[in-house]
Amino acid sequence: MSIEITHLGSGSRGNATLLSSGGSKALVDCGFSLIQTEKRLASIGVEPKSIDTILVTHHHKDHSCSALRAARAWDANLHCNLETALRMGWQPMDDCRTFGNLERVECVQGFSLLTVPVPHDDADNVAVIASDGKGGRAAIVTDLGEATAELVNHLSGCNHISIEANYDHSRLARGPYPDSLKRRISGRGGHLSNSQTAELLGNLCHSGLESIVLCHLSEKNNAPHLAESEVLMAISDDFSGDISVSKQRGPEFSHWTGQAEPRRFAAA
Ligand SMILES: [Zn+2]
């Protein structure tokens, strides 16, 4: 049993990643409008009501936007941590179920989602490691200023890693943002740069790592070719799988644990 990973789109204007395994479907983040989310699901033939679990990583709008409305409309279980529930004004028990750090959220059948805390601004953000219970593992990691030793530990041995490559150092430095925002983005609570992600992936390559998706790229401070080339330089000797970039507009492709080759959708 493998896990299928499909980014419906990724970036500062919205994030949502569909994970499917063993008859269960989970959405990690729901940061587009409900109409937009349903449109993107329809484009790949997924019935929204077939989604049983929605996990929101943190309260920022690009991750949480329509999560409560979607959970109600699709009769799905909404999961987040307590800080996110408080910041969203969601009532634990009534609106959502809360998880603690390093807790496993069980999907209806087939797989579970482990929540690993990561440093990000004023948000209580988590990375998600999906596990099919048979050794297949896929990671979704966005919105963090640096990778903690704990995160690296949980990423080791994953078959698929989706991870942010938010900005290129020189583009951020030369770009239009005020200095205070530049410092926040590149600080411990900001986002991972191309070079941070490249270095991290360089240390995580192993023969079982089949696919990598670079996501949450800044449209102002990065470009897909910059992120991809920087990461490839760090991993090319050790990595023979597929590397793709998820853009704001999607979905463009799906990956499965257990195989490197993605399925590409005709039109996003
Ligand atoms: Zn965020």
Ligand SMILES: [Zn+2]
């Ligand atoms: Zn974000």
